[in-house]
Amino acid sequence: MKRDLEIDLLRSFVAVAAHRNFTQAAHAIGRTQSAVSLQIKRLEEIVEKRLFERSRQSVTITQNGEALLVYANRILGANDEALSHLHRPEAEGLIRIGAPDDYATYLLPPLLSALGKEHPRLQFEVNCDNAADLLPLMRQGQLDVVIATHRPESVGGKIARHEPLHWVAAPDFIDDPDAPLSLVLFPAGCVCRDIALDSLKCINRPWRVAYSTRSIGLMEKALLDGSSVSVMEASVIPSGLRIIDGQAGFPRLSEVVISVHQSGPCEAHVSLAADFLVSKLGRIALRTVS
Numbered sequence: 001m002k003r004d005l006e007i008d009l010l011r012s013f014v015a016v017a018a019h020r021n022f023t024q025a026a027h028a029i030g031r032t033q034s035a036v037s038l039q040i041k042r043l044e045e046i047v048e049k050r051l052f053e054r055s056r057q058s059v060t061i062t063q064n065g066e067a068l069l070v071y072a073n074r075i076l077g078a079n080d081e082a083l084s085h086l087h088r089p090e091a092e093g094l095i096r097i098g099a100p101d102d103y104a105t106y107l108l109p110p111l112l113s114a115l116g117k118e119h120p121r122l123q124f125e126v127n128c129d130n131a132a133d134l135l136p137l138m139r140q141g142q143l144d145v146v147i148a149t150h151r152p153e154s155v156g157g158k159i160a161r162h163e164p165l166h167w168v169a170a171p172d173f174i175d176d177p178d179a180p181l182s183l184v185l186f187p188a189g190c191v192c193r194d195i196a197l198d199s200l201k202c203i204n205r206p207w208r209v210a211y212s213t214r215s216i217g218l219m220e221k222a223l224l225d226g227s228s229v230s231v232m233e234a235s236v237i238p239s240g241l242r243i244i245d246g247q248a249g250f251p252r253l254s255e256v257v258i259s260v261h262q263s264g265p266c267e268a269h270v271s272l273a274a275d276f277l278v279s280k281l282g283r284i285a286l287r288t289v290s
Helices: 007-019 022-029 033-047 063-087 101-106 108-118 131-139 191-202 216-225 268-281
Strands: 052-054 059-061 092-099 121-128 145-150 158-163 165-169 181-185 207-212 229-233 256-262
Touching: 007 022, 007 033, 007 063, 007 158, 022 033, 059 063, 063 108, 063 268, 092 101, 092 108, 092 131, 092 268, 101 108, 101 121, 101 216, 108 121, 108 268, 131 145, 131 256, 145 191, 145 268, 158 268, 165 191, 181 191, 181 216, 191 229, 191 256, 207 216, 216 229, 256 268
Parallel strands: 092 121, 092 145, 181 207, 181 229
Antiparallel strands: 052 059, 145 256, 158 256, 165 229
16 A cells, blocks of 8 residues: 655655755754654655665765655645645735845746745845855845855755756867866855865866856856856856866866855744745756756
8 A cells, every 4th residue: 555755754854855964954854863864764664765875974865865855845845835825924025135146147036936926015135246245244134035055064044955066168168278277257255166266276277267257147158258167056057058077177076055044033024935945946957967
């Protein structure tokens, strides 16, 4: 007899998949580590598949786990939206959101449109900058919610997703291994910039930052018009650029964590928006190496 997937089990599963750590996942959802471990075991028994590979140092999601994660996010999203519709009063008010320009350009418009349709009395004001500059503004009370990128070892806020980074360039880009690598990057303070430069230093490859801007549109134009490369998160790579991972001279990049920060204590409409963004950001499709 087939057993149904339980909401509590799926919520624990998604938390472990996001945090890649049972202790941190348990803390995020307000349970003990032993309780989360038992829930994952029960879920694995229901689906009759192993969902995570565990070691003393790490937790890695399996291929079956990745497949289930897609459905788990859909089920939890439908559950949460139904409860929100039935239980929450009509949300009203201004929500001041801070986000890097690439997120504000590619990720936020459809999400804020959907949230606005569900709660038409909400207003949105978006401020674009590096997370390192936006988070102090939130702490000073000038922003309500900040979407930020972190290294996995220094995560803050509520985790929405882990995301791979890719080397990207124009479709006709040809690397000259004898010349310093020309880079187009976000300004200093950007996590993706730091990871790119650290990776090049590890292989002793010379480089120069030819173009630095906070605008993803200007970055794309600079890449298409020249012979430079950049590093971008998989969900915000413009369709006109080519992923060049795997070529000699382009080291493997560590993944990043996208999280949502909110000022506290928050008004109800701000908490609603923050929870909505955490949920929806976790389901956005990624560009992959073709």
